Amino acid sequence: MASLDSLLQKCTSLTSIKQLQAHLLTSGKFQFYPSLTTILLERCALSPVANLPYATALFRHLQNPSTNQWNAVVRGLAQSLQPTQAIAWYKTMSQASQKIDALTCSFALKACARALAFSEAMQIHSQIVQFGFGADVLLRTTLLDVYAKVGDLGFAQKVFDEMGQRDIACWNALISGLAQGNRPTEAIALFQRMSEEEGLKPNEVTVLGALSACSQLGALKRGEKIHAYIMDEKLDMHVIVCNAVIDMYAKCGFEDKAYWVFENMKCGKNLITWNTMIMAFAMHGNGDKALELFGQMDKSEVCPDAVSYLAALCACNHAGLVADGVRLFNSMAGHGVAPNVKHYGTVVDLLGRAGRIQEAYEIINSMPMFPDVVLWQTLLGASKTYRNVEMAELASRKLIELGSKGCGDFVLLSNVYAAHERWDDVGRVREAMKKRDVKKIPGFGYIEVEGVIHKFVNGDQSHTNWREIYAKLDEIMFRIKAYGYAAKTNNVLHDIGEEEKENALSYPCEKLAVAFGLISTNEGTPIQVIKNLRICEDCHVVIKLISKVYNREIIVRDRARFHRFKEGLCSCRDYW
DNA sequence: CTAGGGTTAG
Numbered sequence: 001m002a003s004l005d006s007l008l009q010k011c012t013s014l015t016s017i018k019q020l021q022a023h024l025l026t027s028g029k030f031q032f033y034p035s036l037t038t039i040l041l042e043r044c045a046l047s048p049v050a051n052l053p054y055a056t057a058l059f060r061h062l063q064n065p066s067t068n069q070w071n072a073v074v075r076g077l078a079q080s081l082q083p084t085q086a087i088a089w090y091k092t093m094s095q096a097s098q099k100i101d102a103l104t105c106s107f108a109l110k111a112c113a114r115a116l117a118f119s120e121a122m123q124i125h126s127q128i129v130q131f132g133f134g135a136d137v138l139l140r141t142t143l144l145d146v147y148a149k150v151g152d153l154g155f156a157q158k159v160f161d162e163m164g165q166r167d168i169a170c171w172n173a174l175i176s177g178l179a180q181g182n183r184p185t186e187a188i189a190l191f192q193r194m195s196e197e198e199g200l201k202p203n204e205v206t207v208l209g210a211l212s213a214c215s216q217l218g219a220l221k222r223g224e225k226i227h228a229y230i231m232d233e234k235l236d237m238h239v240i241v242c243n244a245v246i247d248m249y250a251k252c253g254f255e256d257k258a259y260w261v262f263e264n265m266k267c268g269k270n271l272i273t274w275n276t277m278i279m280a281f282a283m284h285g286n287g288d289k290a291l292e293l294f295g296q297m298d299k300s301e302v303c304p305d306a307v308s309y310l311a312a313l314c315a316c317n318h319a320g321l322v323a324d325g326v327r328l329f330n331s332m333a334g335h336g337v338a339p340n341v342k343h344y345g346t347v348v349d350l351l352g353r354a355g356r357i358q359e360a361y362e363i364i365n366s367m368p369m370f371p372d373v374v375l376w377q378t379l380l381g382a383s384k385t386y387r388n389v390e391m392a393e394l395a396s397r398k399l400i401e402l403g404s405k406g407c408g409d410f411v412l413l414s415n416v417y418a419a420h421e422r423w424d425d426v427g428r429v430r431e432a433m434k435k436r437d438v439k440k441i442p443g444f445g446y447i448e449v450e451g452v453i454h455k456f457v458n459g460d461q462s463h464t465n466w467r468e469i470y471a472k473l474d475e476i477m478f479r480i481k482a483y484g485y486a487a488k489t490n491n492v493l494h495d496i497g498e499e500e501k502e503n504a505l506s507y508p509c510e511k512l513a514v515a516f517g518l519i520s521t522n523e524g525t526p527i528q529v530i531k532n533l534r535i536c537e538d539c540h541v542v543i544k545l546i547s548k549v550y551n552r553e554i555i556v557r558d559r560a561r562f563h564r565f566k567e568g569l570c571s572c573r574d575y576w
Numbered sequence: 577c578t579a580g581g582g583t584t585a586g
Contacts, residue, residue, distance in 0.1 A: 141583065143582090
């Protein structure tokens with residue numbers, strides 16, 4: 001037995017496993033060693049030598065499979081590329097329910113999380129209660145996590161609330177669930193409740209969720225506090241934590257602080273560390289530093305992967321380093337990294353912004369995979385910037401073929417026509433939008449003032465001080481007009497749907513946030529705003545003027561990058 | 577006839 005055990009240890013490839021199994025079968029010992037069979041099963045079912053068809057075939061040879069043997073297969077399938085298979089096996093298994101234990105449920109739930117199978121998760125949930133595993137804290141945590149991952153945070157919260165005793169993992173699961181489910185404010189609130197009210201000590205997993213929420217909100221003050229805690233508690237010995245800190249500083253607008261952490265890490269850097277930092281420089285338009293780091297990485301022991309290339313390409317794109325970007329893109333295949341849709345998208349954007357519209361179009365045509373909506377949107381955007389009506393129409397046609405309902409696509413096409421004063425065509429686009437029930441993604445922005453996050457949506461009147469904010473904005477517009485500002489109306493598609501308020505256009509969220517920042521922070525303090533969409537051209541002009549007239553540094557993070565406005569200029573050099 | 581299950585950065 002012991003010798004078989006050690007033999008099994010050496011079976012690192014599937015062939016050797018098969019050989020061992022053949023030996024057991026031919027010597028007639030196979031069915032007398034159920035535990036060995038289980039280990040064999042697990043070896044076949046789980047990575048790194050996973051071969052699930054083989055594992056399931058092996059399983060079918062068993063006369064009366066034990067719970068453990070069932071579990072091995074369910075677990076393996078749950079981690080495989082077909083998690084729905086695990087759910088199917090679980091269902092079969094539940095027909096003989098005495099076989100199911102808490103682990104089976106745990107694996108099946110994991111499968112639901114990966115397959116985004118909400119109703120299956122609910123079914124398993126009710127069976128968990130039926131089978132009497134309802135009090136199992138580990139299972140409940142998994143359940144909570146699954147609900148969060150399949151997008152039902154209400155259910156996740158409910159599971160959490162109903163738990164008698166909660167250990168740190170329960171809190172962590174909900175905090176990261178909220179952070180990953182686009183509810184960063186609630187994630188931070190829960191983090192605070194956990195540490196301040198319940199007196200629980202955040203661990204390395206807790207801070208990851210909290211930092212991610214700070215990154216989303218651009219909540220620098222809160223992020224710094226968490227960083228201080230991390231240092232005090234020596235949680236910075238975990239690479240994963242350092243990576244999250246770097247990302248937080250970068251997304252809160254401080255590439256230098258991010259870089260400081262990067263350089264002073266006591267633990268070793270991994271691939272993600274490098275990628276995070278390169279992405280940080282990219283977001284800040286610091287193409288040279290990004291490329292320098294990419295070069296260093298190439299020399300270090302970590303090998304750039306697809307994300308590294310994407311980050312470096314983004315850096316070239318934001319910094320207008322067209323030649324470098326093209327060179328990098330062309331070098332990918334030679335380094336064994338196949339470009340994916342995102343790489344193609346970035347290069348198309350890079351060429352398009354540089355006015356090389358035809359080349360961008362050719363890149364799309366040369367793609368080995370199906371060009372998605374984003375590619376055509378990018379080309380449409382470039383065509384608009386360079387007033388290339390033919391290409392804009394071509395791209396729009398593609399978008400319509402692909403069934404786009406994005407407001408932006410229609411607006412861009414309309415803008416191209418408007419720029420050429422083709423008003424009939426503008427009207428046609430507007431009609432098409434009405435017919436297609438085009439949805440506009442609501443824009444919103446955040447600003448942190450004295451550690452409190454304020455959220456604004458376009459045309460927002462929900463803030464307690466909204467009258468004051470609107471008055472400030474009116475004052476701003478009045479003052480900057482003296483510097484030659486004139487609203488660019490031909491770029492704005494008016495009356496999109498009747499219910500669209502005039503306000504939404506005159507009082508966009510980023511302007512409101514900046515106005516609020518001017519009122520509520522001291523002179524000389526930089527103002528930081530986070531926006532969920534890309535900044536619009538008009539706001540860009542206005543904020544540049546504000547930075548000059550009010551002598552304030554204003555930092556805006558939009559969906560893709562940072563804009564640092566100072567003395568009437570922007571760090572993106574109007575290239576974004 | 578053992579242990580194996582929960583939260584985790586780009």
